[in-house]
């Protein structure tokens with residue numbers, strides 16, 4: 617075990633990850649290299665297990681969730697499926713603290729899809745966008761809004777239920793980006809019904825990179841015609857009549873070419889592991905270590921760069937480093953001591969997970985004190 621792993625906002629770890637992921641990838645290689653005809657049935661069965669595990673995780677109806685390479689491509693696929701009038705002449709609402717990749721995507725699509733991208737700003741000196749500012753900007757001319765479950769820079773957890781309900785009252789499509797919170801903060805589609813949810817599996821869920829997902833509200837699916845489509849979007853991928861393309865009735869219409877299966881296969885053990893965990897205990901462990909960090913940081917005079925209120929926090933605690941801190945030197949110094957963390961600007965991001973223990977936090981805090989003196 618490392619002396620201190622605080623990078624769950626980037627890549628999550630669980631004790632048997634290396635062994636189980638290696639076995640899954642070895643199984644794939646065996647199946648794929650077999651000189652018989654069982655390759656596709658067997659790998660597609662594993663991909664179906666990945667999908668079923670994800671559906672169970674968020675209580676998504678069967679047939680409403682499929683794989684994507686990443687969150688950005690999942691959102692792209694969704695936008696490209698919307699009826700022509702859904703976004704044209706409307707606003708697409710995002711927040712300044714959304715994941716930048718999604719902002720880059722939407723900004724690039726605005727002209728062709730005929731929408732105005734409206735980014736709710738951060739208030740001066742603040743590190744997350746306030747719910748009330750989102751509500752103030754959200755009128756009936758918003759065609760679609762992207763809500764970030766937990767932000768990657770402040771670990772801020774917005775009022776997802778309240779904002780989603782408001783969006784529905786405004787007639788907007790509401791998309792949830794679950795990436796930063798899923799696997800540590802409870803999320804269930806029995807609590808609200810966004811039009812779509814996008815995520816990936818590598819953070820708190822401890823899966824592989826490339827194991828993204830797109831979930832779409834089942835009763836919306838019939839209206840959607842993904843422009844990124846292909847033989848796997850059909851009810852039967854082997855229907856090869858060039859003039860007879862039809863969309864599958866369910867979320868499979870978002871599949872397109874030959875599915876990329878390896879990331880899903882490599883993530884199945886992590887999702888199975890996660891499914892058997894006591895979620896309340898995982899969160900309690902995270903909260904206990906967060907408290908230890910918050911108290912220790914306070915003693916060092918370091919302010920939080922995220923919410924004080926625990927219930928408003930995702931799995932990470934963000935600390936504001938003093939002006940002028942050489943953050944790359946600091947991260948290198950931590951690394952040299954076996955403490956793994958990172959910075960975004962002057963924000964030190966600390967995400968304690970299942971392999972992180974109380975003594976790791978103690979070591980982190982004593983190292984932080986020494987490093988702050990050096991730098």
Ligand SMILES: Cc1ncc(COP(=O)(O)O)c(C=O)c1O
Nearest residue numbers: 686687688715717768795796816
């Ligand atoms: C909130 C959030 N959304 C999305 C992503 C990842 O997006 P993508 O899979 O397109 O790289 C991240 C990665 O850190 C994230 O924090």
